[in-house]
Amino acid sequence: MQIYKVGGAVRDRLLGIPVTDIDWVVVGATTEEMLAKGFRPVGADFPVFLHPKSGEEYALARTERKSGRGYGGFTFHASPEVTLEEDLIRRDLTINAMAEDDQQNLTDPYHGQQDLKDRLLRHVSPAFAEDPLRVLRVARFAARYAGLGFTVAPQTLELMRQLADSGELQALTAERSWKEISRALMEDQPQIFIEVLRECGALKVLMPEVDALFGVPQPEAHHPEIDTGVHTLSVLQQSALHKLPLTVRWACLLHDLGKGLTPTEEWPRHIAHEHTGLKLIKAVNERFKVPKDCQELALLVGQYHTHGHRALELKPSTLLELLQSFDVYRRPQRFEEFIAACEMDARGRKGLEQRSYPQADYLRGAAAAARGVAVQPLLEQGFKGPELGEAIKRERLKAIKAYKEHA
Structure with a gap:
């Protein structure tokens, strides 16, 4: 032995x-x-x-x-x-x-050892092409070791391309795929994982909704990088640079899926992409049986990220609705993760990576104001049932109005 x-x-x-x-x-x-x-x-x-x-x-x-x-x-x-x-x-x-x-x-x-020196991710034998999971694994290793200068060997990339074309990727279980995807998203450079999958044709098989974003233009005034796919990779990269959790990184990857559905004649504008994207985010979540916390945040970020960017202009009633949607009273952490995703979206733009994001503190302040409303005095005034709910809402709205005036 x-x-x-x-x-x-x-x-x-x-x-x-x-x-x-x-x-x-x-x-x-x-x-x-x-x-x-x-x-x-x-x-x-x-x-x-x-x-x-x-x-x-x-x-x-x-x-x-x-x-x-x-x-x-x-x-x-x-x-x-x-x-x-x-x-x-x-x-x-x-x-x-x-x-x-x-x-x-x-x-x-x-x-x-030679391939370590040459910084190459190279397959051992032609049997590599027998296991479709290896496409995801190699892309994950590329994300992990990109900082050390590693790239995928051209012959290995060709085998990955053959696997992507063969239909074998569809035979992967949701659980195995998600295990690789979630691990890859937590690497130092998760955007490389998506880039490698796209390069070998696996992205359009596994996540056609993300693949469809490449080549879709956005208004240059807001997006100097123009291409929606490039923007998505930058947002994902920012989320890793800021050491954010998996929930936020997943939301960053999916936040703009609706832009892939915009008719070409409407380019580069994407009216209501937040709402059109929800069905696509749901589809990706279901395909990989994504954990509930990741699913929920991705949908909320998809729907409300433009609210986040416009926070300072929102009416108090709209702000209150936003806070209610996140259930900030019982789940404050989820709203923090939403704010983080919005900030990454703002920074994931060419030349604007270091921009300040005053919306973050403003949203935190609004949430604190709404949370600060005491329920006990309303109970003492005799409110109960649905009337109590309405009274709490009125007081929270008042608190947000007062906050907005002094912010």
């Missing part, structure tokens, strides 16, 4: 960046031997075990072959005869197909 550290742990050590997860591969062992040593089995499809003390994953060396569609369409074979090189060749990228023993002796049969 020989045990090797494999994949990301080896890659990141060689890159000189912190190693977070460690995966191990075991060559020359049987399931029975692993169990005898106290390892706990966890793999449903193939033999993966948890170390009795560290809890880290140890997988028996295995080979695989394509047996059906999609990410799960593989037959695995694990046995003591499978070599380390045979195990490594089924991995996605050369930089993930290196192993090292306990003396840090490197096994690198597919030249991953």
Whole structure:
């Protein structure tokens, strides 16, 4: 039995960046031997075990072959005869197909170390094209390592293009796709993830609503970058620069989908794009079974982001409606995330990345004024039921009017 550290742990050590997860591969062992040593089995499809003390994953060396569609369409074979090189060749990228023993002796049969030096994301073998999930994974790695100068090798991009054209991407489950998308959006440069998907033709398969934004013009006075797709990527980039959570990044990606539906004769204006975009945001949310908090914020940002930009001009009654829509009294954090998304939208414009956004503090102040209305005095005045609700609304409106006059 020989045990090797494999994949990301080896890659990141060689890159000189912190190693977070460690995966191990075991060559020359049987399931029975692993169990005898106290390892706990966890793999449903193939033999993966948890170390009795560290809890880290140890997988028996295995080979695989394509047996059906999609990410799960593989037959695995694990046995003591499978070599380390045979195990490594089924991995996605050369930089993930290196192993090292306990003396840090490197096994690198597919030249991953050279590709690390050349800053290349390159597939290990033609078998890469058998797994559609790898399109998303490579785009995610491109987003993660873009800051270090990594790009996707042209031959790998060509295989990704073939996968996008083959119809295999449709065989991915919503859960697997969302896992990759959500991880990619939390990388340092999530806009690169979208760019790579677009370059290989996968974006128009997975998110045609986002793909449709490229080439759609906006008024140059408000959008010096003009192209809606370019603007969307800039907004996403800003959300990462400001270290915002997944909910906000997802909303930033989808906020302008309605502009993809504007008839060409109306370009570059996009009247009511906030409302036309809602059905598209809903469709994307449902396609990937997106978590509820991400779904809700994306819809609210889509519908109200122009309200955010015009906050200082809004009538007190409109401001109150906006606050009610977000349920700022019970869910203040969601309104904070909306404000953040609006600010990223304002900054995601060419040459305006450093602009101030006074609307943010103004909206926070309006929310605080509305929240400051005490319910107890109204109860003491005898209000109850629907009448109480109306009385609270009147007092909140008064508070917002007073705030607006002094702001």
